[in-house]
Amino acid sequence: MGRTTFLWILALVVVLGVAGALVHEYRSDQLNEGTFRLPRRAPDFVLKTPDGAEFRLSQQRGKVVLVDFGYTFCPDVCPMTLAELAQVRTRFGEAAKRVQVVFVTIDPERDTPERLRSYTATFDPSIVGLTGSPEQLAQVRQAYGVVAEKQVVSGTSAAYLMAHSAYVYVIDPQGQLQTLFPFGMSVEEMANQIKPLLEG
Amino acid sequence: MRYMLAVSAVLALFTLIARDGAHAGQTGQAKPMIDIQDAWVRRASAMGNGAVYVTIRNQGSAPDALLSAATDVADRAELHETMGGSGRMMMQPLAKIDVPAGGTLEMKPGGYHIMLLGLTRDLKPGDTVTLTLRFERAGDMRIQATVR
Numbered sequence: 214m215g216r217t218t219f220l221w222i223l224a225l226v227v228v229l230g231v232a233g234a235l236v237h238e239y240r241s242d243q244l245n246e247g248t249f250r251l252p253r254r255a256p257d258f259v260l261k262t263p264d265g266a267e268f269r270l271s272q273q274r275g276k277v278v279l280v281d282f283g284y285t286f287c288p289d290v291c292p293m294t295l296a297e298l299a300q301v302r303t304r305f306g307e308a309a310k311r312v313q314v315v316f317v318t319i320d321p322e323r324d325t326p327e328r329l330r331s332y333t334a335t336f337d338p339s340i341v342g343l344t345g346s347p348e349q350l351a352q353v354r355q356a357y358g359v360v361a362e363k364q365v366v367s368g369t370s371a372a373y374l375m376a377h378s379a380y381v382y383v384i385d386p387q388g389q390l391q392t393l394f395p396f397g398m399s400v401e402e403m404a405n406q407i408k409p410l411l412e413g
Numbered sequence: 414m415r416y417m418l419a420v421s422a423v424l425a426l427f428t429l430i431a432r433d434g435a436h437a438g439q440t441g442q443a444k445p446m447i448d449i450q451d452a453w454v455r456r457a458s459a460m461g462n463g464a465v466y467v468t469i470r471n472q473g474s475a476p477d478a479l480l481s482a483a484t485d486v487a488d489r490a491e492l493h494e495t496m497g498g499s500g501r502m503m504m505q506p507l508a509k510i511d512v513p514a515g516g517t518l519e520m521k522p523g524g525y526h527i528m529l530l531g532l533t534r535d536l537k538p539g540d541t542v543t544l545t546l547r548f549e550r551a552g553d554m555r556i557q558a559t560v561r
Contacts, residue, residue: 288464288529289495290502292455293522331458335535360501368506370489370530376503395499397523 252389255382256356260317260343263326268315268343271388276313277410279394280382282359284320284375285332290396291316292336294381297400299337304404308411311386314340319354319361319377321347357382385410445514446473447551452544452558454529455522457536463487463529465544465558466520471512478509478549479518486542488531495523504528509549536560 255278257271270278279298283291295316302309316333318324321344324332329342344350354361360378379396383406391410394403450468457463463486471477482490492507502523510525512518520526527544536542540560547553 285461287504288455288457288462289493289504289522289526292457292464296455328458328460331460335456335458335461364503366504366506368508369491369493369528374504376497376501379499379502393499396502397499 252385252391255384255388255390256353258349258353258356260345260349260353261326263330263342263344265326268341270384273313273384274388275386276311277386277407278384279312279314279407280317280357280384281314282317282319282354282357282361282377283379284318284377285324285328286320286371287375290377290379294379294396295333295336295340297403298381299340300400301403301407302337302339304400305407305411309339311411312407315343316340317343317353318350319359320375321345321350383407383410385413443475443514444473445471445475445477445512445548445550447471447477447512447548447554449546449554449556452556454536454540454542454558454560456538456560457529457532459532459535461532463532463536464522465490465527465529465542466522467527467546467556467558468520469512469518471514471516471518474514475550476511476513476516477551478511479546480509480549481547482527482544483547484529484542484544486533486536487529488533489529490544491528491530492525493528494525512548 255270257269259267259269262268281294281298283294298314302312302314305312314337318329324344326344329344333340333342362376364374364376366374381394382390383392383394385391392406448470450470452465452467455464469479479492482492484490492510493504494507495502495504497503510518518525538561542558542560543555544558545553545555
């Protein structure tokens, strides 16, 4: 084989490889962590605030809604997320009024309205804690693909702990589910992703 | 021949004594040297639980381990580790947390932490919380952690 022929074959292999990768990328419709390929309508839900008022997601149009699922018994993951979402809100000044953080309990057994209220208010009084019947909450979790499993663990005085997913669901002012924030995303990065949604 | 045997026996004895002495010297000197940095507590409502984070440095020549913690702001304090990623996170209670010689153990959200169960009061930003950390070898250490 001549040297030129070899180089031509090599070039062909490279071109085919790149083309293949592009086609694969184009066809891939899996959800990537952080970003949906296409925004989709956020599944609507109706739950109760600690005051007993009805909270309907679809009535929040005009606001960016950040939905976090957790439980008040949680000392580590859930407080970190709520503390950071509270910080994210402060980045928007006046427009923070249009950033609504909601905390949906995955542990209605222990999360009384009073506990929910005092837990969320610790981080930001504007955060709304949401609860409902176990069936309603299970439906919401299913619609959003939230993992929540009760775990009885030895070595702790807690009756049980919850294993749970820790994404924040980002819903734009038109009610479209735009993205997921993974646990530990920086305040800066979250604010950067929310900003265009508020302006759009 | 007899002379050779005697010399060997004496040498062997010396070797044994020397080794034993060196060993004793090592255990006498090898100690953990623990210091605690960046102790902080997450703000929390008295209706909930809390978490304390500390960075433990062991600059000594022997390993140590954190065995337990106690504080008057909570009924109980437990050593926990959060495991897993965003898709599924879970807390695991630990009987102890090793701090190797020359090593550093950094507690942080989403990882190692001291869980406070049954808070006796609200933990407000700026408050100070006193804790006693019990180490396997270094014993008890009293520390102050700031709420933030």
